Structures are given as C-alpha cells and as structure tokens.
Amino acid sequence: MKSAKFSFFSRYSLLIIVLFSLTLTAGISSAHLKSTEDATPTNHLVKSTPENVIWGELFTSENQPILQIKSGDVVTIETVSHEGILPDQGDTVAFFTEAGIDEADILPDQLAVKEQIERTAPGPHVITGPIYIEDAEPGDVLEIQTMSIDYRVPYGVISNRHSKGALPGEYPLNDADIYTKVIPLDTERDIGIFRPSNERPNIDLPLKPFMGIMGVAPADPEEAVNSVPPGNYGGNIDIKHLTASTSLYLPVQVPGALFYTGDPHCAQGNGEVALTAIECSLTPTFKLIVHKNKQLESPMAETPEAWLAIGLDEDLDEAMKKAVRESLQIMEDEYGLTKQDALLFGSAAIDYEVSQVVDIVKGIHGVIPKDILQPLEQE
Numbered sequence: 001m002k003s004a005k006f007s008f009f010s011r012y013s014l015l016i017i018v019l020f021s022l023t024l025t026a027g028i029s030s031a032h033l034k035s036t037e038d039a040t041p042t043n044h045l046v047k048s049t050p051e052n053v054i055w056g057e058l059f060t061s062e063n064q065p066i067l068q069i070k071s072g073d074v075v076t077i078e079t080v081s082h083e084g085i086l087p088d089q090g091d092t093v094a095f096f097t098e099a100g101i102d103e104a105d106i107l108p109d110q111l112a113v114k115e116q117i118e119r120t121a122p123g124p125h126v127i128t129g130p131i132y133i134e135d136a137e138p139g140d141v142l143e144i145q146t147m148s149i150d151y152r153v154p155y156g157v158i159s160n161r162h163s164k165g166a167l168p169g170e171y172p173l174n175d176a177d178i179y180t181k182v183i184p185l186d187t188e189r190d191i192g193i194f195r196p197s198n199e200r201p202n203i204d205l206p207l208k209p210f211m212g213i214m215g216v217a218p219a220d221p222e223e224a225v226n227s228v229p230p231g232n233y234g235g236n237i238d239i240k241h242l243t244a245s246t247s248l249y250l251p252v253q254v255p256g257a258l259f260y261t262g263d264p265h266c267a268q269g270n271g272e273v274a275l276t277a278i279e280c281s282l283t284p285t286f287k288l289i290v291h292k293n294k295q296l297e298s299p300m301a302e303t304p305e306a307w308l309a310i311g312l313d314e315d316l317d318e319a320m321k322k323a324v325r326e327s328l329q330i331m332e333d334e335y336g337l338t339k340q341d342a343l344l345f346g347s348a349a350i351d352y353e354v355s356q357v358v359d360i361v362k363g364i365h366g367v368i369p370k371d372i373l374q375p376l377e378q379e
Contacts, residue, residue, distance in 0.1 A: 041072045041287070046128060048078035048109045048281075053128050053262075055082075055113060056121035058224035058235060059217050061254040065132035068256075071290040073133075074147065076283060079211070079264045080107065080126040083157035083279035085114040088178045096155065099182035107153045107281050123227030125213060125236070129260025133288055136257040141294040142216055144248045144259070145287040149209040156183040156192055156266045156280035166273035166357050183278050185266065192266060192278050205267055211284050212238045212263030212277065219253040227262070229361035230312055232298045238277070238356040239301065239308065239365055240268045246303045251296040259288060272356040300326065301365070307334070309366035316357065319364045323352055327366040335373045 044067060046052060052066050069075060089095045092114055096106050113126055136142060161178040163169050172179040183192040185207065192205040215234035218224055223231055230236045234250045242248055250257075261284065268277030301308035307330050311323030324343070327350055331342035346352075349372065355363030 041074050042070065044069060044073060044075045046075060046077045046131070048080045048113075048126075048128050050112055050116045053080065053113060053117060053126050055117045055119040055126050056123040056227055058123075058127060058215060058227055058233075059130040059258055059260050060221040060224045061217050061258065062221065063130050063217070063258065065130050065256065065258065068132040068134065069288065070134050071136070072287065074285060074287050075131060076285040077128050077131075077261055078109065078152070078283050079128050079262050079281060080109050080113055081157070081264055081279045081281045082124045082126050083159060083180070083276060084182075085110050086124060088161060089159075089180060096182060099155075100184065101155045101182060105154050110281065121225055121227065125227040125263045127213065127227060127260050127262035130217060130258035131260070131288070132256035132258060133290055134256070135292070136252050136290045137255055138219070138252055139293055139295070140252040140257075141291040141296045142250050142252050142257045142259065143287075143289040143291060144214050144250065145289065146211070146242060146244050146246050146248075147285045147287055148244050149211070149285070150283040151185065151187045151209070151266075152281040152283055154185045154187060156185055156278035157181070157276070158183060158274060158278055159276045160274040164358060165275040166271060171274075183266075183280075185280065205278070207266045207278070208240065208243055208268075209264070209266050209280075209282055210240055210243045210268075211261050211282070212236055212265050212268075214242070214248055214250075214261050214286075215259070216250050216252060217254045217258035217260075226360075228359050230299075230359060230363060231361065232312075234299050236263060236359050237299060237310070237312075237363060238263070238265075238268065238272055238359060239310070239363070240265075240270065240277075240355075241303055241306075241308060241365070241367070242301060246301065248299060248301045249291075249296060250299050252290070257288075257290070259286075261286075270353045270355065272358050275358050298322070298326070300330070304370075306370055307368040309368060310355075311364045311366075312361050314361055316354070316362045316364070319362050320352060323364040323366045327368055330368055331373070334375060336376045 159180040218233040264282035309326035313319040
C-alpha cells in the first residue's frame with residue numbers, strides 16, 4: 001500500500017545522520033526495522049574481469065550470480081568505464097596517449113573488455129555483477145550503502161555524440177559524430193583538468209565520484225535489454241549526490257535481488273547535458289542490506305543531509321510530478337506533515353533538481369533537507 005511506502009524509515013532520521021557520520025558499517029537499525037543483516041559481515045572483492053561483466057544491457061534473473069553473500073556483507077566491486085573503448089573513439093591506446101595519458105596508465109580491464117566482451121545490446125555501459133543476496137525476495141527492499149569509492153585510473157572522458165544530449169541536432173557541431181575530451185585527473189587533490197580547445201587556461205573541476213548505475217535485476221527481463229534507461233529497479237539513475245556515505249533503496253524484483261553496478265563517474269552536473277559526465281573507472285565499496293517485507297514502489301535515496309525523492313519518466317513533466325508526490329510521502333511518513341502542508345513546505349524549502357535528461361527515461365530528484373525538519377518521536 002503506497003501510504004506505507006516509507007514507514008520502515010519513520011521516526012529515525014536523526015539516528016541515521018549519526019550513523020552515517022560515525023560509521024557506515026553499523027547501517028540503519030532500529031527495533032521496528034527488521035533486516036537479515038549479519039552481525040559479523042564478511043568482506044568480498046569482485047574483479048572486473050571479462051567473466052564478471054556484460055556490455056550494453058542489464059542483468060536478469062536468467063544470469064548466473066558471480067557471488068552469493070549475506071545481508072550486511074561488504075562488497076568491493078571493480079568497475080570499468082565505457083568511454084575510450086567505444087567504436088567511435090577508435091583505437092583505445094591511441095585515443096588516450098594522443099591526449100597525453102601514459103600508455104602504462106591505461107586500465108588493462110578496459111582493453112580486455114574491448115577485446116573479449118561482445119557488446120550485446122545498444123547501451124554503452126560495462127556492468128559488473130550480478131551478486132545474489134541471501135533471503136532477498138520480491139516485497140523486500142535492498143539498501144545499497146556506498147561506503148567508499150576509490151579511483152582506478154588518472155583519467156576520465158566527457159563525450160557528446162551522434163546528436164544526443166540536451167541539444168540534439170545542434171551539437172556536436174558540423175554534424176560530427178562525436179566531440180570528446182580526455183580529462184586528466186589529479187586524484188591527490190580530487191581535481192579533473194578540463195583543457196579548453198581554444199587556448200583558454202585550463203579549468204580545475206572538483207571531483208565527486210559516484211556510481212551512475214546501481215541496480216537489481218528487473219522483474220520484467222525486457223527492461224534489461226538496454227543499460228541506458230533507469231527504472232524502478234534502479235539502474236542508470238545518475239544522481240550525483242550518491243557519493244560515499246549515502247544509501248540508495250530499491251524494491252527487490254527477483255529472488256536474491258541480483259545487484260550490479262557500473263557507469264562510474266568522477267563528476268557530473270545536474271542534467272548531464274552533453275550526454276556523459278566525467279566517466280572514469282572506479283572501485284566502490286558497498287554494504288548491501290535486505291529489509292524484509294517492506295513496500296517500496298520506486299527508488300529513493302538518502303544522504304546525511306537530505307532525503308532524495310526520485311521521479312523517473314520519459315516525460316520530464318511527469319518525472320517532476322512523481323518526484324513531488326514522493327517527497328510528500330516522505331514528509332508525511334518521516335515528519336508527520338500532511339501532504340497539503342508538505343506541498344507548501346516543498347515550495348519554500350525543497351530543491352527539485354534534474355538528475356539527467358539524456359537517458360531516455362529522465363530523472364528529477366527532490367532534495368528534502370533534514371536539518372530544518374523535526375522527525376516524529378519514536379513510538
């Protein structure tokens with residue numbers, strides 16, 4: 001029932017802030033929040049070797065899991081960026097070395113994917129997974145806590161191609177197939193170096209790594225045939241706030257959930273208007289927690305500072321409506337506001353941001369600030 005969608009998070013926003021700031025390994029816990037989280041979590045490492053990835057599509061219930069874990073286990077997952085290995089970028093080594101990247105710094109896993117993995121669907125993304133979480137069943141919720149994210153390479157790539165992006169038909173200029181730029185990374189300073197093409201000074205871009213794709217296998221396998229559009233299963237959500245110390249909540253669609261990740265980003269502006277963010281191979285570490293028998297119809301997320309109400313639709317206006325409705329539900333369940341009052345509050349205090357407009361299904365997320373709202377008292 002929709003009115004119960006967020007009930008298992010109610011009354012505990014302040015506790016969640018403390019837990020995130022003090023320790024991610026503790027997770028979100030309470031007397032009424034029942035999960036199958038193991039008291040002594042196991043740490044796992046998943047390599048981005050060819051047998052652990054697919055290219056262009058998402059995983060389904062037909063895919064064999066590469067790892068089986070318990071709820072509450074910690075998983076470090078290597079991921080591979082697709083930028084630099086797509087056909088329109090030519091020879092990968094030449095693409096990077098001509099942009100000033102040392103050949104020794106090119107990620108071997110990128111080359112292995114290009115040489116050994118068939119791109120079986122129209123999506124560009126390389127996806128690592130799937131991971132089976134014990135006791136996860138449809139009707140449960142999978143919490144994906146992003147604990148940390150490490151760089152794998154000293155470069156990223158931004159691309160605008162084939163009349164895609166926010167201005168299709170206008171860019172790339174001169175009907176070019178692609179306009180792409182390699183971004184050297186100073187990972188010690190968390191800076192990407194944007195080099196203008198007209199001799200203007202270089203621009204330092206702050207890096208804020210996050211995973212563009214975090215998802216579970218969809219109930220309908222047809223939704224997995226393209227890695228680009230996000231859905232209720234998560235997937236290519238592309239929300240830049242989902243950095244380390246955040247959680248994404250997804251409704252489990254199939255037994256075991258079958259978690260996967262990909263589309264690693266070093267930085268993104270809301271909208272992702274060119275088509276891509278700074279795409280760069282990363283190694284995130286997640287804690288995966290199953291919350292039993294909790295009704296969640298669509299993705300939602302949380303940072304230490306805010307709840308994120310996510311709206312997804314091919315029509316941006318409809319995505320906005322969905323995000324607003326979700327924010328009203330969150331404020332009713334978490335803070336006891338009537339939806340009518342929550343709508344007025346939203347006009348004054350909630351920022352509705354465009355996650356992306358380039359992934360077929362567009363995204364808007366409402367950022368609900370925690371610091372000015374009083375959570376309901378614990379029952």
